[in-house]
Amino acid sequence: MNNLVAKIEKMKPFFEKVSRNKYLKAIRDGFMSAMPVVLFSSIFMLIAYVPNIFGYYWPANIESMILKPYNYSMGILAVLVAGSTAKNLADSFNRELPINRQINNISTFMAGVVGLLLIAADPIKEGFASGYMGSKGLLSAFFVAFFVCNVYKFCVKRDITIHMPKEVPPNISQTFADVIPFAISILLLALFDIVFRDLVGINFAAAVIEFFKPLFTAADGYLGLAIIYGAMAMFWFVGIQGPSIVEPAVSAIYYVNIANNLGLYQAGEHANNILTPGVQQFVATLGGTGATLVVTLMFAFMAKSKELKAVGRASSIPVLFGVNEPILFGAPLILNPIFFIPFIGAPILNVWLFKAFVDFLGMNSFMYILPWTCPAPLGIVLGCGISLLSLLFAVLVLVIDFIVYYPFFKVYDKEKCEEEALKDQEETATEETEESVEVSGDVVDGKRVLVLCAGGGTSGLLANALAKGAEEKGIKMTTAAGSYGAHYDMLKDFDLVVLAPQVANYYQDLKIDTDRLGIKSVACQGKQYIALTRDPEKALEFVFSILNGESEEQ
Incomplete structure (x- = not known):
């Protein structure tokens, strides 16, 4: 058994590389951004149909009112995920691009939304059918997000854009700079939609679902599970x-x-x-x-x-x-x-x-x-x-x-x-002999610490321990917990970012972001992290040592 575990552990670098894949991360982070929508909408589904279990059925007009928030949130999940996945993939691409030549992630978000509507919506007499705007359009949403971001990357790297005079304010210049990659993305998707519908007879999103049905069935089997x-x-x-x-x-x-x-x-x-x-x-x-x-x-x-x-x-x-x-x-x-x-x-x-x-x-x-x-x-x-x-x-x-x-x-x-x-x-004695770090209020007072994990649960343990340790010592410190992938826009508001063990393999990506912002970052390992969550004083000492430049864990 030890030999088997050792062999699996040797593959860890490969697994870590796979987990850091830009496209997989974009899908995961895109979903993470949409989770508030999913959870919010599900409340209305529960209200509408759980009473049926006990033999009570809402009148049709009441049921329609209850389901309206669901239809306009979960019902357009694919549209939202197309945008959020494109935004997160653009953020990943930007780490490799010069600081003065970045992809506008808001523009990719909008291109993702428009692109999905093009290839997934069918026209009807007064508007368009929304059958593939929800969960059935998710695979198409990923396709659109990947396509749009690569078009933007191609244009930005080659400076294919509209250049405005230097006198024009930067925000207005950026608007014109996004016109060409946006136009190329949407026009190519529109052309693809025309050709695909002509050849196949249905829209792309519907065809994707039909194509992957055997995979869905296989995945639902005992071997797939x-x-x-x-x-x-x-x-x-x-x-x-x-x-x-x-x-x-x-x-x-x-x-x-x-x-x-x-x-x-x-x-x-x-x-x-x-x-x-x-x-x-x-x-x-x-x-x-x-x-x-x-x-x-x-x-x-x-x-x-x-x-x-x-x-x-x-x-x-x-x-x-x-x-x-x-x-x-x-x-x-x-x-x-x-x-x-x-x-x-x-x-x-x-x-x-x-x-x-x-x-x-x-x-x-x-x-x-x-x-x-x-x-x-x-x-x-x-x-x-x-x-x-x-x-x-x-x-x-x-x-x-x-x-x-x-x-x-x-x-x-x-x-x-x-x-x-x-x-x-033995272990207790080892911990007791460790030199205690004297926490200086000048170093940590007023600092803001963000702890990140996969889903926002584990990070809360350390964030709470830090808050308690600071309170006990009369130190003003702001702590927050979040999930990796939904953190990009939060970084600028903090002085230190701590990665929990399950996302420690993303440290190199995080460090690129924090270095650009001039803030500190650190990744914790297993037992070290758990020990810190249980000891507010040690957690505070750990943060002090990082902010004071005494150590940096990776």
Whole structure:
């Protein structure tokens, strides 16, 4: 097992390179930007249709009023994602371009929106059909975003633009500078749309859905599910944020499937599409990647090891809400050969059991989108329509995870107890002998610190610890937590940016941005980060050492 883990770890640089791919990052960050829209709109879907479960149906006019915010938010998701993906890809391209020759990301956003409308909308008598403006148009949205940004990059690098006299204000000059790349992008897409419709007979977005239907079906099978969620867990096991690699490839399928599931349910049919956001958030990653909710509770209430018991109790609440970095790095679970099999196997068994419930017992799959921080068992019941079968599944999947993890937990607990018996205080003694850093209020007073992670959950742990440490010492410090990918416009407002472990592999990209702004940045590693979240004073000392130029972690 150690040899297998070592071989996988050797591939870590390759995995990191894949996770930093500009196009994958643009898709992920584009979705991240649109998540407030997704979560907001889903509230109205829940209000409209959850009462149906209990036999109550809104009058048609009331239902129409409730669904209007949904139709004009989630209903144009592809339009928004085309723009946000184009903007984020433009930001990535700009890191490689001279500071005085940058792509206007707002212009690419608008070109992405217009471009998608061109290739995905069908004209009707009074306006245009919006059937592919929502989740069904997501694949086309990515295509448009990539195309538009590459046209802009081509034009900007070769200075193909309208040059205005020096006397013209910069904001007006920029408007004219964007005319040519915008025009080329849209005219080429318009020409493509004309030719494609003439040859195929339908719009591009509709053709893409038809073309990828076999892939959607294959991905919903037992083998496809095992590959997708096994890969997510394996990447995380070696310290790479798994969804950053896998999710961009399946995100479009997620949202097409969940829209189809709701449509099937409304038509009185069986909602049977498996790959949805809820399956990832509440089934495969029950308590976080690796399905760690059960193992956290084992540590907290069954471990004989003092260290594991402390880690479990400290991690239980965050893991319940899907933030499992405290146990991933605190136990640790990642790169721990003992937990390799259950960490990869539990998510796969979870989704297989879910598919069996849907296929053979008739349980509805996920029809509603819920915040990823919703406690997983509750998310399963609510997302699948509050049925007896969903409640039974939520209980049974916890039992399955317990059975999978228990023997490996016992081995690790015994190992840790033996370590504690031989050198009971070694780690504590090492920490106690570390030289304490005297925090100077002049260095940190008034500073603004931004902590970034993958989804905004883990970063909040350190941001809160820093705020508490500053308050205890009477230091004025502003701390904020955010998600990597939705941070570009925030950077200028902070003095230091800290990357949590799961996004530490993006440090080189972040450093390019922070160096341009003249601010400091740092990436934390596993146990170091978890230790800082638990010790406000140490967290403050860490920030002081970075701001004071004494050290810089990478």
